[in-house]
Each structure stands twice: as C-alpha cells, then as structure tokens.
Amino acid sequence: MTKKPMTATGRSTAACMVFAAFIQSAAMARAGIPEKTILIHGLESVQGITNTWGGDCTDRRMESSNRENFVSEGKASVRLTGRSSPKSQSHYNALKIPLDGVDLDCRTVMFDCWTTTPEDTQAVYLRLYTKDGKTAGSWSNWGSPFIQSPRITVRLDYGMGRGGFSWEEKNIDAENARSIAAAEIIIGTRAPEAMFDIYVDNLRASEARRTRFPEIAAAKKLYLDTPLVRAGKPEAMIIAPAGQEYLALAARLQTRIRELSGTELPLAAADTTTADQMQSTTAIQLGNVCNNRAMLPLYALLYTPVDDAWPPADGFLAHTVHDPWGTGRNALVLGGSTPGGVGKAVDALLATLKPGRDVVLPKLAIAELGQREMKSIESRRQSLNDEEIQRQIENARRDYARGAHRSVAGRTxxxxxxxxxxxxxxxxxxxxxxxxxxxxxxxxxxxxxxGPWGMDMDFHLEEILCAWDLIEESPALSDADRLKVTRILYEFITTDVVRKASGALSSRHVRHNHMTFPALGLFFAGNYFKKGYNCLESDYWLEIAHACFKLQA
Known part of the structure; x- marks a missing residue:
C-alpha cells in the first residue's frame, strides 16, 4: 500500500474506517461461521446438583426456574441464592453439577448466567474436577461481572483468562481435562448481609478442539489460486458501485467472461451484498471504498488501498487478496479513483484471461500508478538483489543494537x-x-x-503484522520460512504487546496511546491468527482490542 501524506482529517477518517471494520469483521465472523457446540448439561432441574460452599450464608436456596428471561436452552435454568453474613469478608455460595466423564480437553467451555443482584453478585468462578477430585480447570472473576449487564455468556479456555476471568494455575493438579466428572459454579460477594444470586443454563463446550499456537507444527494453508469459473460453473460474483459507468463496466466484465467460458457470473450491488455472499465465493470488487461499501473490510484491514484519492488521476490497481475472510476464498479488487481508472483495471484483468471451462487466476498485481510511482517500483525491482538485501540486513543489525526508534517497523x-x-x-x-x-x-x-524487542515496538505491531499478512503468499517463502517468521511474531506479541494492552479488560478510564496502539495491533494479530490458525490466543487478543475501543465507541 502506498504511504501517502496523511492530514489530521485523514488520520481521523482512517481511524473510523479501522473501527468500523472491527465491528463489521466481528459481525461477519459470527454470521459466516456459526459456532458448533456440545451440550454438557441443560440444567433443566436440580436433580443430582449439590449446593456447596455457602457455610456462612443464610437463606440459601437452590431451585429450578422456568422464568423465560433466565432460560437460554430447554425450558428451565437453575437458580442459586443466599444472604451473606454480617462479617466484612468474602462470602461464597456454589452449585456443583455432576458430569459423566466429559472430554473438555482443548475445548472452549461456555455457560449462560444471569443475576437479579448485579451490585452484590461480585464474583463468579468455574472449576472443573476429575472423578478423583483433582482440579482440571479453575477460573475466577472478582470484577463485578454483571455490573454492565444482568446476563453474560461465560467463555473460558484452558490455561487462559478471558472476559475478566483469571486462570488459577495454582489450583490445577490434574494432568488434563479429558474426563471431567463435575463442574462447580461459585458466586461471591464482599458486601455484608446482602442477598446475591445467579441463574445458570446451557453448560456447553465447543465441538472443535482448539490449540495454542506453540502446539501448531505447520504453517497455515495458502490458497494461491483465485477461481472465477471452474468446470463451467461460476466461482465468483461481480460487485459494482451504483452509477451507470460502473454498472456498464461490470456488465462488460460479465459478458467477456461468459464469452471465454460459457458461464455467466452473477452481478451484485455494493450496497446490498452480504457478508455471507462475499465469504463463500471470489468477490470481484469494482471501484473504491468511497463508492463501494462492500470494499470497506478490505480497505480498513489494509488489504487494499483504493479510495477516491488513490490511485491518482485515471490510474488503477488490479490485485488479488489472499483469503481475507478465513474461509479459503480470495477476493479480487479492480480499483481506481475514477471510472476511467476502474475501466483500465477491468481491461488489464481481461487481457490475462484465456478461453476455457476453467478461469482461474494466479497471484495478480497489475498497476498504473503514475509515472513517478511506477518508476520507483521498477527501480526497486532492478536494485533489490541478494547484495542489497545483505546491505540492508547489516544496517538493520546496527539499528537493533543501538535501539533505534521504530527500527523494525520502519524497515518492514x-x-x-x-x-x-x-x-x-x-x-x-x-x-x-x-x-x-x-x-x-x-x-x-x-x-x-x-526492552529487547526495541523502543515502542508495541506501537507498531499493526504495521509489522499487516505487512506479513500481505507478503506471506509470495513463492519466495517456503513453508518453513513462513512458520519461523510467524513464530517470531507470536513471541513478540505474547512477551511484549499483550501486557501493554491487557489493562483494557478491567480499566474504565479514558484510553491513551500506550494502550490504543498495542490494542490496535492485537486486533490485526487476533484477526490473522484466528483466520489462519484458529488458535486459542487469537480470541483473547481480539477481546483486549474490543475492550479497549468499545469504551469510547
């Protein structure tokens, strides 16, 4: 992407675009790939469930409730309530749910819960036990989890804190969570003589097992082909902005592909194209982000730079985008700031196509960006050889050794x-x-x-990670290269960036740059690692980013 001079207004617009993409990407992920779960216990009655803890509480009750507002699965939930003692201390009450050796190893555990006492139900715990009474999982949240909403869905992963819950490593004495015999949900308060309660329903786990990134042994799968037509069947859709000039270009593209393959690609309006449609096919995007709203995720996630100011004049950029949704389907941008430029992008694409029942593109990057930039691209192509790379590495080592500001981000x-x-x-x-x-x-x-990663490198994770996401599909990189670099990025994120931004999960203060920059990087990192590896850490990073920016949205 070209580094254009950016005014204060431009920076504000870019920030809004990125945040809009955050919201839209989250919605697209939920809509595009529904999560499959396994019911562990429906909590339809209190049969077999025992009331534990609560020794210093009075008015303790555990009962089945069929109140619709407190049921998310089946016809009932279980309510636990009690009154704390007059003492100024932590007070607890709990219910223990028997399970039949459920295998929860590497699975996300979830349950829905409500309270009618959000001020006084100040803590929620989950503990998982094996049949010999050992603890296989333990999480706690003393952050008044219901204060923002009387209903929450708790999502927990082994060895990780999430959603305000802390992982209690000191309590773990079981080898794994492959045979869980009981789940205990504990509530707590520090308010004396206070009623506190919880309704619990739909204890479940993810069907798919998920792993931490260090356990992954292979680089993510690449999708190097971008199909438009396969075996005479459409594998793409053409998404065009409103306006006769753009609709005519879309029709010309559609007609020529039909002439070459005998197959007609469907046309779609930019304003009405859904996330599901774009994720399940090759989305051919015409125009730019300012006239084609369906291009917003690609633009804000830095996969394409085309808007109403760039490329300049009647320039164009025709390029493929590798797996932007994490569904194995690529996108194709035929971009320009004017109809004339978009027309040139369409022509450039059509010039590469050959007749046949299969119309499949390799990696594509064709551009006309003005004399100055095209000259710069050609100069770089001629000058960047093995000797020049070695010279730049030697300069980089000197920069790293002296802790030069932005030494990595500035180069990569x-x-x-x-x-x-x-x-x-x-x-x-x-x-x-x-x-x-x-x-x-x-x-x-x-x-x-x-620190050893370099001064303020946490500020620049977004740049470093996005550059890697764009460049990783190059045939110059082996699978071993890709895994090695991705592991370096992972170590940088986990040892440096996360700790700079994780305070957003509990802080209610106005955000500042030493939190927002690393949190923005974690959004891009979470997006990349979730799509490519579906590792446990990705959800945690996205959660931090969401907590950081949601407060001031």
Missing amino acids: GSLGHEYARSGNDMLARLYRELALAWYESYQAKPDIYG
Whole structure:
C-alpha cells in the first residue's frame, strides 16, 4: 500500500474506517461461521446438583426456574441464592453439577448466567474436577461481572483468562481435562448481609478442539489460486458501485467472461451484498471504498488501498487478496479513483484471461500508478538483489543494537503494501531476513531503552503484522520460512504487546496511546491468527482490542 501524506482529517477518517471494520469483521465472523457446540448439561432441574460452599450464608436456596428471561436452552435454568453474613469478608455460595466423564480437553467451555443482584453478585468462578477430585480447570472473576449487564455468556479456555476471568494455575493438579466428572459454579460477594444470586443454563463446550499456537507444527494453508469459473460453473460474483459507468463496466466484465467460458457470473450491488455472499465465493470488487461499501473490510484491514484519492488521476490497481475472510476464498479488487481508472483495471484483468471451462487466476498485481510511482517500483525491482538485501540486513543489525526508534517497523512495515502493488518477490525475502535479524537481536537481550524487542515496538505491531499478512503468499517463502517468521511474531506479541494492552479488560478510564496502539495491533494479530490458525490466543487478543475501543465507541 502506498504511504501517502496523511492530514489530521485523514488520520481521523482512517481511524473510523479501522473501527468500523472491527465491528463489521466481528459481525461477519459470527454470521459466516456459526459456532458448533456440545451440550454438557441443560440444567433443566436440580436433580443430582449439590449446593456447596455457602457455610456462612443464610437463606440459601437452590431451585429450578422456568422464568423465560433466565432460560437460554430447554425450558428451565437453575437458580442459586443466599444472604451473606454480617462479617466484612468474602462470602461464597456454589452449585456443583455432576458430569459423566466429559472430554473438555482443548475445548472452549461456555455457560449462560444471569443475576437479579448485579451490585452484590461480585464474583463468579468455574472449576472443573476429575472423578478423583483433582482440579482440571479453575477460573475466577472478582470484577463485578454483571455490573454492565444482568446476563453474560461465560467463555473460558484452558490455561487462559478471558472476559475478566483469571486462570488459577495454582489450583490445577490434574494432568488434563479429558474426563471431567463435575463442574462447580461459585458466586461471591464482599458486601455484608446482602442477598446475591445467579441463574445458570446451557453448560456447553465447543465441538472443535482448539490449540495454542506453540502446539501448531505447520504453517497455515495458502490458497494461491483465485477461481472465477471452474468446470463451467461460476466461482465468483461481480460487485459494482451504483452509477451507470460502473454498472456498464461490470456488465462488460460479465459478458467477456461468459464469452471465454460459457458461464455467466452473477452481478451484485455494493450496497446490498452480504457478508455471507462475499465469504463463500471470489468477490470481484469494482471501484473504491468511497463508492463501494462492500470494499470497506478490505480497505480498513489494509488489504487494499483504493479510495477516491488513490490511485491518482485515471490510474488503477488490479490485485488479488489472499483469503481475507478465513474461509479459503480470495477476493479480487479492480480499483481506481475514477471510472476511467476502474475501466483500465477491468481491461488489464481481461487481457490475462484465456478461453476455457476453467478461469482461474494466479497471484495478480497489475498497476498504473503514475509515472513517478511506477518508476520507483521498477527501480526497486532492478536494485533489490541478494547484495542489497545483505546491505540492508547489516544496517538493520546496527539499528537493533543501538535501539533505534521504530527500527523494525520502519524497515518492514511498508514491504507488504509494496508487494501488494508490485508483486516483487524479493520484498518477501527482505522481510524474512529482517525478521530473523530482529529475533537474533532480541535473543541476545540487549540492554537498550524500551526492552529487547526495541523502543515502542508495541506501537507498531499493526504495521509489522499487516505487512506479513500481505507478503506471506509470495513463492519466495517456503513453508518453513513462513512458520519461523510467524513464530517470531507470536513471541513478540505474547512477551511484549499483550501486557501493554491487557489493562483494557478491567480499566474504565479514558484510553491513551500506550494502550490504543498495542490494542490496535492485537486486533490485526487476533484477526490473522484466528483466520489462519484458529488458535486459542487469537480470541483473547481480539477481546483486549474490543475492550479497549468499545469504551469510547
């Protein structure tokens, strides 16, 4: 992506675009890939459930409730209530649910719960036990979890804190969670002589097992082909902005592909195209983000730069976007800031197509970006050889050693965007070598201001990660290269960035740049690792980002 000068207004607009994409991407993920779960216990009655803890509470009751407002599955939920003693201390009440050796290993555990006493139900715990009484899972939340809403859905993963819940490693003495005999839900309060209660329903687990990223042994799958037609059947849709000029271009593209393949691709209006439609096919996007709202996720997530100011004049950028939704389907942008530019993008694409029942694109990056930028792209292509890469690595090592500000982001952050518009595979080799040199510096634990990763590197995760997301599909990188670089990024995120932003989960204060920048990076990181690896950590990173920006949305 071109680094254009950005005014204060431009920065504000970009920030709004990114946040809009955050909301839209979350909604698209929920709509596009429904989560499959396994019911562990329906809590239809109190039969077999025991009331534990609560020794210092009075008015203790555990009962079945069929009040519709407190039921999410079946016809009833279980209510637990009690009154705390007059003492100024922590007071507890709990229910223990018997289970039949349920295998919860590497699965997300979930339950729905409500309270009628949000001020006084100040804590919720979940504990999982094996049949010999050992603790296989333990989480706690003393952050008044119902204060924002009387209903919450608790989602917990082994070894991780989420949603205000902390993982209690000190309590774990079971080897794994492969045979769980009981689940205990505990509530707590520090208010004396207070009624506190909870309704619990729909204890369940994810059907799919999920792992932590360090346990993953292979780089994510790449989808290098972008099909438009396969075996005479449409594999793409054409999404056009309103306006006769754009509709005519869409019709011309549709007609020519029909002439070449005998297959007609469907046309769709930008304003009415749904997330499901874009995720399940090759979405051919015409225009730019300012006249094609269906392009918003691609633009705000930095997969394409086309808007009403760039490319300049009647320039264009025709390029594929690798698996932006995490569904294995690529997108194709035929972009320009004017109808004339978009027309050139359509022509450039059509010039690459050959007749046949299969119309499948390889990685595509064709551009006309003005004389100055095209000259720069060609100069870079000719000058970036093995010798130049080695020279840049030596300079980078000196920068790393002295803790130069933005030493990594300044060198790697623009490479992915440059690759997206040029297709120069030497840029991927340069990124790889810079990443390896950065990690080598980190491992030496240099005594530099800002820590061994470099000064303020947490501010620049977004740039570093997005560049990698764009450049990773280059054939210059082997699968081993990709996994090695991704592991470096993971270690950077977990050892440096997360701790800078995780305070957003509990803080209600106005956000500041030392929280918002790393949180923005975690949004992009969570999006990348969730789509490519579906690892447990990705949800946690997205949760931090959401907590950071939701407060001031």
